[in-house]
Every structure is written in C-alpha cells, then in structure tokens.
Amino acid sequence: MDADLKGPAIRFRGVTKRFPGTRTQAVDNLDLDIERGSIVALIGPSGCGKTTSLRMINRLIEPTSGLIEVEGTDVSSQPPVELRRGIGYVIQQVGLFPHRTIAANIATVPRSVGWDKARIDQRVAELAEVVGIEPSMLSRYPDELSGGQQQRVGVARALAADPPVLLMDEPFGAVDPIVRSRLQDELLELQDRLHKTIVLVTHDLDEAIKVGDRIALLNVGGVLEQYATPDELLRAPANDFVERFVGEGRSMRRLGLATVADLPYEAGPVVEASADVAAGLAVIDELRTDWLGLVDDDTFLGWIPREELVPGADLASLERFLPAAQVEPTSTLRSALEIIMTSRTSVAVISDNGRFRGTVTLERIRAGLAGDFDAPTEHAA
Amino acid sequence: MSMLLAARNPILRWSYFLEQWDRIQGAIFQHLQLTLMSVLLGFIISAGLAAIGLRYRWSIGPITLFAAFVYTIPSVAFFGVLRTTPLGLSVYTVLIPLTGFTLLILVTNILDGFRAVPASVKEAADAMGMTPMRRLFTVEVPVAVPYMINGLRIATVTIVGLVAVAGIVGYGGLGNLIMEGIRRQFWSPLTIGASLSILLAILLDLLYFLLGRWLTPWARTARS
Numbered sequence: 001m002d003a004d005l006k007g008p009a010i011r012f013r014g015v016t017k018r019f020p021g022t023r024t025q026a027v028d029n030l031d032l033d034i035e036r037g038s039i040v041a042l043i044g045p046s047g048c049g050k051t052t053s054l055r056m057i058n059r060l061i062e063p064t065s066g067l068i069e070v071e072g073t074d075v076s077s078q079p080p081v082e083l084r085r086g087i088g089y090v091i092q093q094v095g096l097f098p099h100r101t102i103a104a105n106i107a108t109v110p111r112s113v114g115w116d117k118a119r120i121d122q123r124v125a126e127l128a129e130v131v132g133i134e135p136s137m138l139s140r141y142p143d144e145l146s147g148g149q150q151q152r153v154g155v156a157r158a159l160a161a162d163p164p165v166l167l168m169d170e171p172f173g174a175v176d177p178i179v180r181s182r183l184q185d186e187l188l189e190l191q192d193r194l195h196k197t198i199v200l201v202t203h204d205l206d207e208a209i210k211v212g213d214r215i216a217l218l219n220v221g222g223v224l225e226q227y228a229t230p231d232e233l234l235r236a237p238a239n240d241f242v243e244r245f246v247g248e249g250r251s252m253r254r255l256g257l258a259t260v261a262d263l264p265y266e267a268g269p270v271v272e273a274s275a276d277v278a279a280g281l282a283v284i285d286e287l288r289t290d291w292l293g294l295v296d297d298d299t300f301l302g303w304i305p306r307e308e309l310v311p312g313a314d315l316a317s318l319e320r321f322l323p324a325a326q327v328e329p330t331s332t333l334r335s336a337l338e339i340i341m342t343s344r345t346s347v348a349v350i351s352d353n354g355r356f357r358g359t360v361t362l363e364r365i366r367a368g369l370a371g372d373f374d375a376p377t378e379h380a381a
Numbered sequence: 382m383s384m385l386l387a388a389r390n391p392i393l394r395w396s397y398f399l400e401q402w403d404r405i406q407g408a409i410f411q412h413l414q415l416t417l418m419s420v421l422l423g424f425i426i427s428a429g430l431a432a433i434g435l436r437y438r439w440s441i442g443p444i445t446l447f448a449a450f451v452y453t454i455p456s457v458a459f460f461g462v463l464r465t466t467p468l469g470l471s472v473y474t475v476l477i478p479l480t481g482f483t484l485l486i487l488v489t490n491i492l493d494g495f496r497a498v499p500a501s502v503k504e505a506a507d508a509m510g511m512t513p514m515r516r517l518f519t520v521e522v523p524v525a526v527p528y529m530i531n532g533l534r535i536a537t538v539t540i541v542g543l544v545a546v547a548g549i550v551g552y553g554g555l556g557n558l559i560m561e562g563i564r565r566q567f568w569s570p571l572t573i574g575a576s577l578s579i580l581l582a583i584l585l586d587l588l589y590f591l592l593g594r595w596l597t598p599w600a601r602t603a604r605s
Contacts, residue, residue: 085510095505
C-alpha cells in the first residue's frame, strides 16, 4: 500500500449510498477527511447513515457512488479480504468466536495472514497487557468473561495485526454506565500510546464529546450537518438541527471540555504579603469580596477574612486559611467550578506546579462559556 | 397354572442365552450396523439438504415438509411395502426407511445450528477478512456442532428403536429375536432382544454425550 502520509488517513469524496428498494439515501454525497492519528465520532439520530458510512470504509457495504480512500488508496481497488485484514473492527455485540479461546480469538487476523506461532503468542501476550486482560484468561472461552472483559478482548482482536485504522460501531453500547466510562478512559489511554486513526459510531453525545477529537454530526438521510471539534460543536452549532441535537446542557457539557487555561488569568483579590492593610482593603473593596489572598513571590499563602483587616495590623502575621484545593491550568472548568462552589471564598486559586498564576471566579467561567474570550488566550510563562 | 407356565416359560432362561450367544451376537452387530449406517447416510443427505436450504432460503419450507412427510409414514407399512418391491428382503428394504426417518430430526437440527450462529459473530468474521469458505468451516460449522450432535443423538436413539420394528420383515437385528419371542410365545428371546436394544440405545446416547464434551469444550464452560 502506498501510504500517502501527508493527506488524511481516511477520505470520503461525494459518497452516496442508496439501499435497493428504498427511496431516500442512507448516505448523501458525503465529504469527510479523517486526520491520521485522530478519533472521529460519527453521531446522529437513527437513520442518519452513521453505521453505513463506517461499514463502507472496510467494504462491508459498497457505496452507490463516490470515492473512499484509506491511507491514500481507493478501497474499491483492493480485495475486501485484504483490505479488512488491515483495518481493525469492533462492534457493540463484540462477536467473539464462542468456540475459540480468548488467545485464539485475539490471534484471528495474525493467523489468517500467516504469522508463525512464536510471533503470534508474543503478540497475544502483549495485547492482553495493553487492553488489561489477565494472562490466565487467555485459555478461557468468551462465555466465561463479563461484558466489559469481552469488549476488551474485542479491541485486542481488532488491534492484533497492528492496523493503522480502527473502526468501532457503538463499541461500549452494551455495557453498564460504569464499565462504559472505564472503557472510554482505557480507549483514550490506549490512543495516547498507539496513535491509531479511529472512527467511532455512537448515539451518545457525551461519549462523542469525551472520546472524539472531532465529531461528525449526521442527519436523517445521511446529510453531514457539522464536522467540528466537540468544543466548537457546542459553542457554535452550525444550524438549528445541530443546536437542537446538542440541545440542553450545552454549557454544562462545555464545562467538562474547556480548561482553566482557556480563560485569561486574572489576579483577583490577592496582594503581596509585603503590602499594607489599607492596600489589601482597597483591593477587596473594589472587587466586592470578603476575603483577601496573600502571595509571597510565586507562592499562594492563604486567605484572610475581612474582619481581620483592622488598621495597623501586619498582613504577613495574620492567621491565614489555606484553600482545600487548587486548580491547574489543565483542569477543566468543571473542576474549577466544583472548587468555587465548595470554598468559602468563592474563588479558585490557579497553581501551576505550585506557582501562583491567578484566580478563577464564577463570573469568569460564565464569561468564558458565553464566548467573551473567544480570541486565543496567551499566558505569560 | 400361571405359576407352572412361568416355570416352563420364565422371563429369561439363562441357558437359552448361552446356547444362542452366537445368534445374539450377530443380532447385536446387525442392529448396530443398521443404526449407524442409516444415521450416517441420513446425516450426509441432511447436510446436503441443509446446505441447499441455507443457500436458497425459499427451499427450507419444502425440504422440511418433505422430511416431515417421510417421518409420518408408519414404519411397519414402510418396511412392508418395500418388501414387496424388487428390493425384496435386502438391506435396502430396511435401510431406506430408516434413513428417511432420520431426515426430519437431522435437517432441523443442522439448520438450527447454523441459525444459532450470532449475526455479530458472522459480521466479525467478515470484518476480520475471512473468506466465505473460511468463515463457514472455521466459524459457522464449529458453532453449529452442538446442535448437530444433539440431532445425531436423538436420531440414533430413535433409529435403535425403529430397527427393532424392522424385525417384522425379518431384517431387524435384535428385532428378529423380539419377533421370534412373540411368534413362539417364548419370553427369553423377546426379553433378550428388548433389553439389549434398550442397552444399545443408552450406550450410544452416552457415547454422543462424551463426543459432545470432547468436541465442544467451550459449550459447557458457559457461566450459568
């Protein structure tokens, strides 16, 4: 395969699929570029052609017209059997072979392509570790495993011959919410190490937001309504359909996506420990709060309540209250909000490896979600 | 009176068993041979019919109907009618009906076996780049095996019983002994024929059970 390493890993060009005997298209003139090493979530209401689009990539379904390229090669020019051996595939019902041991299931594609036994054994052991399957389970049969374990084996089987592309059709749809969340986390950890190109079909917007680098939102009849990063999709829905689909709770969802670093930092009601009481009072009067923060150079020392700020007192010697938790620049706005809600000062302190960077308030978060700081934010190092 | 009769015609006269051992042995052998041949032939034909049924779905109805029709023919009549044809009293007179009786059980079980392969398993096999032939022989057939063994088990036990009926035309293994006992109002051959027939059925059933466990270790380990 001539890998065109500069272009997208998967490219849809004018792809249309109409099933025999139906009037409307399942997929309508789809153009989509899927960047190498990224996770793209296909989402939309039922009948939007998300699964059809996925299955056209490995030719389980043939398009009516249009072009699909994987790693720069037109898939229709490759024999399906060979094409599929180079593309991992994971489905909701897992579809493990019940009569084969876990090890033999994982070894399916390597065996098909004729690896020798030693290489297969080594690869199986390696993958079991990657997806978190105990070595003792390898000699068991699928029916002996829990749903979550089966899905891990399904992922290992898909990864066996190290395909650059992984297709996942509602991979976590059949497991309970706690296991689902853990499997999603594991997928993200896996992706950090493996950098596969992953196309994932889901009907769960939270899942798409959590695992997707980009989300392709499809409408009934296979129309692509918006293709954007999760944050963009929530912040700037392209049209009414997208807005209705992402619907209620857009701001709440964005809290889990945007980070503290997305906001411009502000100093807040904080002064140097060497300042005098009058200066401190002036700062908290202006910001209308009842707590004054003290910093010494780059270190946050703690909070002092307004009642303590009597004229003539020495700021540095007053009793200080340390915040129970601080946020990092990489923390989500959700965790910043959590700290604001639970602290008496209503302010979260930003600390970058112990160095004071500023504070976050409820008003800042609100303004951030409202798009007041949409211009890229720069922070002094 | 009846006491006297029982004394002269006991349920089983042990000396008869010893004297007739060669004949009994031959009857057992014939019984086993007829059973295994008809089940084997029936399985080959049923596999072919099932393959046609899976390839052309519309044919499943007619195939099942045909097999069910054969199954409803009274066995005594079937043997009797074939006896009057040029086949006369040959192994075919017995083997053809016996084979016919296995079809319904075997065809339905084989079809059930293939239908029991989950769609997700077939989809996964395709997506892993298996050719249709490879998928059939390395995935679908093995997954259908427990159903096939189950069909063979029921068919075999049924046929062991039906071979005995073929004693009516004098070609029925242990059935010949049973018929002799009935004709002569003499219990010993009847008892021997009937109990050995039952014993044979139980032994074959056990063999299938063991074969199933050996062939499908994965099917018994399922969490319950």
